[in-house]
Amino acid sequence: DQQVKQNSPSLSVQEGRISILNCDYTNSMFDYFLWYKKYPAEGPTFLISISSIKDKNEDGRFTVFLNKSAKHLSLHIVPSQPGDSAVYFCAATPGGYNTDKLIFGTGTRLQVFP
Amino acid sequence: GAGVSQSPSNKVTEKGKDVELRCDPISGHTALYWYRQSLGQGLEFLIYFQGNSAPDKSGLPSDRFSAERTGGSVSTLTIQRTQQEDSAVYLCASSLEGGAPLHFGNGTRLTVT
Numbered sequence: 561d562q563q564v565k566q567n568s569p570s571l572s573v574q575e576g577r578i579s580i581l582n583c584d585y586t587n588s589m590f591d592y593f594l595w596y597k598k599y600p601a602e603g604p605t606f607l608i609s610i611s612s613i614k615d616k617n618e619d620g621r622f623t624v625f626l627n628k629s630a631k632h633l634s635l636h637i638v639p640s641q642p643g644d645s646a647v648y649f650c651a652a653t654p655g656g657y658n659t660d661k662l663i664f665g666t667g668t669r670l671q672v673f674p
Numbered sequence: 675g676a677g678v679s680q681s682p683s684n685k686v687t688e689k690g691k692d693v694e695l696r697c698d699p700i701s702g703h704t705a706l707y708w709y710r711q712s713l714g715q716g717l718e719f720l721i722y723f724q725g726n727s728a729p730d731k732s733g734l735p736s737d738r739f740s741a742e743r744t745g746g747s748v749s750t751l752t753i754q755r756t757q758q759e760d761s762a763v764y765l766c767a768s769s770l771e772g773g774a775p776l777h778f779g780n781g782t783r784l785t786v787t
Contacts, residue, residue, distance in 0.1 A: 564716070594775055603678070603765055603778030604717070649717060653774065661707060661730065662776060666716035 563587045564652050566665035573672050579637040581668050583650030586631065590652040594662065595624060595635045598647045607648075608635070640672045676700065678779035680766050686785045687756055695751040695782045699768030706749050707769075707776060708741055712762040720764075723749065724772045756786045 565584045573579045583593075591612040596604035610617040610624045610633065617624050623636045637644055647669045651662040679698040687693050699706050708720040719733040723743040734740070738756075743749040753760055763783050767776035 562716075566716075592774060596775075596778075601780065603767070603780045605778070606775035609775060651717075661719045661722050661733075662717075662774065663719070664709075664717035666714070 562666070563590075564650055564663050564665040566648075566650055566668050568668050569666070570669040570671070573640045573670065575642055575672055575674050576639045579635075579640045579644065579670055579672065581635040581637075581648050581650075581670065583633045583635075583665055584631060585633075585652050587652070587654065587663075588631070589654040590663075592653050592655070593624070593626060593633050594651045594653075595622075596649040596651060596664075597644075598649060598667070604649055637670075640670075642672050642674060645670055645672050678766055678768050678777055680764075680779035680782050682782060683780065684783045684785075686787060689758060689786055690755055692752065692754045693756055693784065695753075695764050695766075695784070697749045697751070697766030697768075697779060699747065699749070699766070700777055703768035703770050703777070704746065705769045705772040706743055707767040708749070708751050709765045709767065709778075710762040711765060711781075717765065720751070753784075756784075758786045760784060761786045 594609040595607040598604040608619050608622045626633045647667045649667045650665040681696045704725045706723045709717040721741045722730040738754045741751045763781040765781045767778045769776045
């Protein structure tokens with residue numbers, strides 16, 4: 561029972577273009593969402609988060625959009641850079657910022673080519 | 675500054691043997707989590723420690739898996755009688771008082787032959 565789904569296992573984007581990574585969830589109790597980035601042989605690192613009281617959060621080249629009615633969120637990276645090539649995980653929690661655990665998706669491998 | 679430290683980074687063991695994986699969380703972080711990532715899978719929650727509260731063990735896949743956290747700091751994940759399906763990257767994370775985001779270590783890659 562996958563509560564957080566990332567249906568695209570991989571995405572390839574040209575440098576300078578926009579990368580859009582998608583995530584769907586099924587649990588309507590989720591109210592805090594996060595994106596993590598993972599390089600090979602390293603642990604995931606936190607990128608950006610959004611609370612369910614917002615529909616958008618921006619941090620530099622990264623923007624997360626939340627559509628609660630559709631139970632969908634997306635991560636936009638503009639402009640994409642080769643260093644952005646990594647696996648991106650979406651995560652969610654029903655506990656708000658104070659969480660006991662995060663539920664992760666299966667990840668999307670982003671490749672940014674020159 | 676020091677992040678979450680895990681050891682060993684790689685472990686190869688024979689089926690049926692026991693293994694211990696170690697995690698040193700970030701100093702001052704009261705919450706500690708274990709996750710694992712199997713090939714082609716997402717991060718699967720295993721267990722969560724928060725301060726002196728009873729741990730949330732709801733993600734442990736079988737009674738062969740156990741974890742301890744001594745003195746509110748270092749944690750050890752023990753897998754008894756390892757099976758090939760236990761092969762995965764085991765990730766430890768910590769956070770300040772159980773708040774997001776979690777800070778992950780680099781993981782221990784466990785291979786059971």
